[in-house]
Amino acid sequence: MDDFLAARSQMALSLGFHIIYACIGMVMPFFMAVSHYKWLRTNDEVYKNITKAWSKGVAIFFATGAVSGTMLSFELGLLWPKFMEHAGPIFGMPFSLEGTAFFIEAIALGFFLYGWNKLNKWFHWFTGVVVGVSGLASGILVVAANAWMNSPAGFDFVDGKYLNIDPIAAMFNKAWFTQALHMCLAAFTATGFAVAGVHALMILRKQNPDFHYKAFKIAAVFATVCAVLQPISGDLSAKDVAQRQPAKLAAMEALYTTQKPAPLLVGGIVDEKNKKVTHAIEIPGALSFLAHGNFKAEVKGLDQIPADEQPPVAITHYAFQIMVGIGTLLMLISLGYFILLLRKKSILDRKWLLKLFVLAIPLGYIALEAGWVVTEVGRQPWIIYGIMKTRDAVTPMPGIAWSFYLFSAIYASLNVIVIFLLYRQIKMVPVLYNQHKFSSSVKAN
Template identity: 35%
Template sequence: MGTTEMARALFGTSMAFHIIFSTLGVGLPFMIVIAEILFHWKKDRDYAVLAKRWTRGFGILLGVAIPSGTIVGVMLALLWPGFMEIVGQVIALPFQVEIWAFFLEALFMAIYVYAADRLSPVMRIVSVVLVAVGASASAVLITDAHAWMNTPRGFQLVNGQVTDIHPWAAVFNPSFFITSMHVLSTAYLTGAFAVTSIAAYKLLRGKLEEREAAYHRKALMLSLIIGGAMALLSSANGHSTAQMLHHHQPEKLAAAEGLFETTAYAPLSIGGWTVESEQRVRGGIEIPWALSFLAGNRFDTVVKGLNEFPRDTWPPLYVHTLFNLMVGIGVFLMALAFGAIFWRAWLKRPYPRWLLALGTITGPLSIVGIETGWIFSCTGRQPWTIYHIQRTAEAAIHAQSLAGLFVLFVSLYAFLLVVTIFVMRFYFHRHPVAPELQHPLEAPASLHKKRIGGGRLGGSPA
């Protein structure tokens, strides 16, 4: 494996680990906001307990997200010096503003956790809303740099020198709004389905008092509604993304669909795998004219094929599989969410065990969808780090000693993942929900300082 490939593997592994915690760190605060609002609107203390326990889980996840995000930032500078030389001059603004977004999140997280019982209901909601706003703003600002890599604007590169710099043009690049909306909707989706998995698991196990079972059913219904709505929003945004790719990254769109020849009335290939020697997708199901419609809202839209571009600028053809996996997971989650809502709310029937069993896998599936989506987006841009401006090999470090670092950090991430799971399980096993449902409620988000300080951390935040 060459230096460039090793740098990509090391950075990709770091991002794959961090993105689990950063995504949940955006999705869970959104769920907490909804639970807080429902508590004050319906006067149902179960929603306050939900907000309280989700906040505890969020706090544990945040403890891992912060250092893993710091590692990713250090690796950007360490592994991609050529890239950072341009970034520092053109698109540094979102990184600087993101620090303030994190401060906003951290400040109001502290207020919500430790001072909620001293605030009025309105101010308590405001505090947790600002936590969610800070988390979402951080995601949008970091995503902006990624969007700029796909659709770079705001500078010229003349004889290797960066000139004619316009930072705001770089910030508001053509894919900024579409990419940011997709990142937020999928993060909210992931937070919701993480709750779905836990609530479904609790109900599937059975042996619950009716009071506790009712509590978990509320968590399940709320998460299904939000998860289904966000899955629907993500699919609508996916249509906009296809149009953005058609105009700005036609190679990625062609590779995603295994399209080799430029054509009107282009079909959409579902499933299968791309075979370069045959220049087609083998084993897929074709929907006639659908790709043209997705690309331009017309069935006769001309979609460029891979043969329009030099072979050395093609993305890896396995991105077709990544794209299908991402879309397939999204469709499954949306169908499951709306099917379960229809079953419970419209038919007035209890959740069957098979439906609860499917519900338990929605959280892990949403994480897999997030991971494959990011890999597709980054790999589909190859061989470019900055699309049509800087190749990945030009951006990478030239050191030859990355293999040891790769093993070290992969081991560290595996250790942190195991420890996080253990801490979650231990903490919530020691602090089950049943006593909180029976005793008078403290502040909805209040954490017992003596418990956190005493190290009694680790079960399920629902």
């Protein structure tokens, strides 16, 4: 493995792990805040136990997210020094603000975890809300920095120099809103379905049904609402990419030739050698509408992109198909859930729907990872789109392959530890439930 491939692999591995930890860490506090609020309003001890159980999960993912995020910040300087040399002064502001949001989140989480029976009950609840808001802000700020790499702004590039730097314009670049919206909805969808799926599994196993059903309803509402909104966000993102990064859109759809109108491909096998796609279902004019809002609009293909500026087509296309396919499936599950709610049917009597939520536990995160592959691989060969190529930014330091192997071992170990801690936390739920039943019987007597 050469150093360039090792550097890219290490960054991909780090991002792949961190994105899951970060998304759970920024979404779960909102679930926790809702259950906490329900306890304060109803005095139902089940909601208090749900809040305490979820808060321990939040603590686990905050710690792992902090570790993996810190490693990523060091990797930017270690692996891509040329990139940081030029880009740091331009888009350093969102990273600095992200650090501030992280500190606020850490302080608020400390208050929340250790504030039970010590703080005013509504102030205690408010600290939990601050954990969620600051975590969400942190995620948006990081996405803004990534969006800048896709849509450079806030500077003039003259004779190889970066002049007239405007950090505000860099942070609020043309891509930040669509990317942040799409990412936030994806995080809530993925985490919501994962959490709801775990509780659905416990319901099917008839373990503490009252506890798990109330927890399921909170997570399912977040998941299903965001899953239905996600296609709208996807449409905004597609139109934005079509304007700014036509090469990425062409790779997403494996569009080798410019077409007017252009069909949307569903599935298909990419033949990069012969520059064609086989075994795909074509929807006439749909790509033209998706990209430009007009079924007869022209969509630029890879034939109009210089060969040395074309992204890898097969990887981008397959990742895009996985993301869209899973997103569509989760949306259909959500619509089924809404129909049952409108008909006032009990979810507990619909085992088929609970089983669908169980099957969906990993799907949201698979779609999340696929989406980041589309974003990052689809930008190649650029690290700063249209300005600096990834190969020109890599460190000249030799031996990066060994760093990749070391970080792979670290992340694998971290993942095992997280799974063990979560498994132990789930096993502790019956203890909380039994404590609740005991305290309730004591009060009754």
